[in-house]
Amino acid sequence: MKIAIIGATGNVGSRLVDEALSRGHQVTAVARNASRLPPDEKLTFSSADATDPEQLSLALAGHDVVISATQFVQVKPDSLIVAVRRSGVKRYLVVGGAGSLEGSPGQALVDSPGFPALYKEEALAGKAFLEALRKVDDLDWTLLSPSALFTEGKRTGVFRLGHNSLLTAADGKSWISFEDFAVAMLNEVEHPQHIRQRFTVGY
Numbered sequence: 001m002k003i004a005i006i007g008a009t010g011n012v013g014s015r016l017v018d019e020a021l022s023r024g025h026q027v028t029a030v031a032r033n034a035s036r037l038p039p040d041e042k043l044t045f046s047s048a049d050a051t052d053p054e055q056l057s058l059a060l061a062g063h064d065v066v067i068s069a070t071q072f073v074q075v076k077p078d079s080l081i082v083a084v085r086r087s088g089v090k091r092y093l094v095v096g097g098a099g100s101l102e103g104s105p106g107q108a109l110v111d112s113p114g115f116p117a118l119y120k121e122e123a124l125a126g127k128a129f130l131e132a133l134r135k136v137d138d139l140d141w142t143l144l145s146p147s148a149l150f151t152e153g154k155r156t157g158v159f160r161l162g163h164n165s166l167l168t169a170a171d172g173k174s175w176i177s178f179e180d181f182a183v184a185m186l187n188e189v190e191h192p193q194h195i196r197q198r199f200t201v202g203y
Contacts, residue, residue, distance in 0.1 A: 003025050004089075005027060006050050006056070007031060009034060013069035015181070017029055021040055021042055026042050026044075028043075030046045030048050031047070050074075057087040059087075061088055063087070064091065065091045066087070066093070067092075068092075069095040071122060072126045081136060085138065085139065091140045091189075092142075096130060098146055098174075099120075099124070102166065109123070110123040140195050144184060147167055147200065149173070150175070150178065155179035155180060156177075159176060159184060162202070163200065166202075168202070176202050180201070180203075
């Protein structure tokens with residue numbers, strides 16, 4: 001497949017690029033400094049501005065799939081959704097956040113007492129992005145939320161999937177590595193199971 005990855009040089013975006021290339025896909029890395037990524041014969045670069053729907057839509061046109069891995073506070077939902085829409089690409093996957101997951105029935109983590117102030121702005125923006133996506137019926141979108149701790153680690157390929165509730169392991173820890181998150185995302189790209197849905201991944 002031809003996959004465009006917006007925010008391709010970030011912690012998650014770079015792992016998505018690696019995972020997609022390892023599976024033989026043709027990847028376009030969209031980022032301000034995408035050329036920082038290691039060269040690969042199946043990798044091309046675009047410096048299109050993610051906040052400019054017209055410029056971004058031109059960079060996305062002709063792909064089978066678009067994945068966005070940008071920080072929510074940096075790009076408004078409408079900007080990305082409009083760009084994908086204008087590009088003509090129907091399949092759109094989004095790297096979500098954990099804040100919009102339910103920590104208890106009916107309550108998003110970001111709305112719970114004691115949610116870390118440092119992450120609240122980004123988490124609220126991520127929740128708003130999910131709400132915007134849920135109103136979109138002309139794109140085959142999917143949003144994948146990580147677990148509470150989202151960090152560098154190993155690619156094991158062993159994890160659990162959920163829907164709207166935070167996943168917690170037997171030891172009480174809620175976490176997923178960037179590497180295994182990328183595996184779950186590319187699995188969804190290759191074998192869609194969550195069209196117009198949010199799902200989550202954790203150990």
